[in-house]
Amino acid sequence: MDLKLLSALNAARADRKAAVLVTDLDGAAPARLVTDANLAGDALEEPIRAALRSGKSGVVGETRVFLTVQVPPAQMVIIGAVHISQALVPMARQLGYDPVIVDPRTAFATPERFPDVALKAEWPDVALPPLGVDRYTAFIALTHDPKIDDPALLHAFEKDCFYIGALGSRRTHAKRVERLTAAGASPEAVARIKAPVGLNIGAISPAEIAVSILAEVTQAWRQGIA
Numbered sequence: 001m002d003l004k005l006l007s008a009l010n011a012a013r014a015d016r017k018a019a020v021l022v023t024d025l026d027g028a029a030p031a032r033l034v035t036d037a038n039l040a041g042d043a044l045e046e047p048i049r050a051a052l053r054s055g056k057s058g059v060v061g062e063t064r065v066f067l068t069v070q071v072p073p074a075q076m077v078i079i080g081a082v083h084i085s086q087a088l089v090p091m092a093r094q095l096g097y098d099p100v101i102v103d104p105r106t107a108f109a110t111p112e113r114f115p116d117v118a119l120k121a122e123w124p125d126v127a128l129p130p131l132g133v134d135r136y137t138a139f140i141a142l143t144h145d146p147k148i149d150d151p152a153l154l155h156a157f158e159k160d161c162f163y164i165g166a167l168g169s170r171r172t173h174a175k176r177v178e179r180l181t182a183a184g185a186s187p188e189a190v191a192r193i194k195a196p197v198g199l200n201i202g203a204i205s206p207a208e209i210a211v212s213i214l215a216e217v218t219q220a221w222r223q224g225i226a
Contacts, residue, residue: 021068080142081108087210124152165197
């Protein structure tokens with residue numbers, strides 16, 4: 001591989017940016033690197049977007065062009081050490097996430113309730129900046145406490161997370177929208193919140209709600225990340 005391409009690919013990996021190496025297997029054209037910055041308008045834009053959504057490398061259709069796909073591993077940040085979180089964490093791990101839980105309420109965020117889980121028993125303004133929240137992060141607010149959830153959601157807006165969900169009824173969410181708007185969030189940002197969180201499957205128990213959340217996160221990851 002050309003050293004410049006290798007260097008660019010490594011830089012993209014270090015910066016948690018998606019990149020696709022396009023290689024003509026017949027050598028008719030030089031290899032090239034496609035990132036978010038130069039994807040729009042590319043001759044292979046659609047198959048590249050499809051490859052980014054699947055995360056799989058391979059040949060494009062019937063062509064002799066190979067796409068080597070590099071997608072950062074998805075992250076999951078859960079705001080709230082609650083019962084739903086207890087059900088959500090093991091399920092999320094089965095899907096390849098390594099969840100982090102943020103909750104300043106030390107009575108809830110304990111190793112006994114969340115063994116072998118990264119716990120940040122701090123307020124969002126302290127806990128979130130070091131976590132590297134970005135476009136490849138699923139961000140789920142579950143405390144039902146505006147003092148905790150609202151600043152966390154504002155942080156998620158700034159980082160353009162691929163999924164943002166928040167627990168609460170439609171009435172609760174309407175009040176949340178008012179607060180976030182008053183705090184300076186744009187209508188477009190607030191509209192990105194999935195609330196009530198999770199796909200509408202009639203979930204009642206914490207485990208069922210966790211299933212609905214993961215289904216919605218997976219949908220957002222596979223259908224909307226590219």
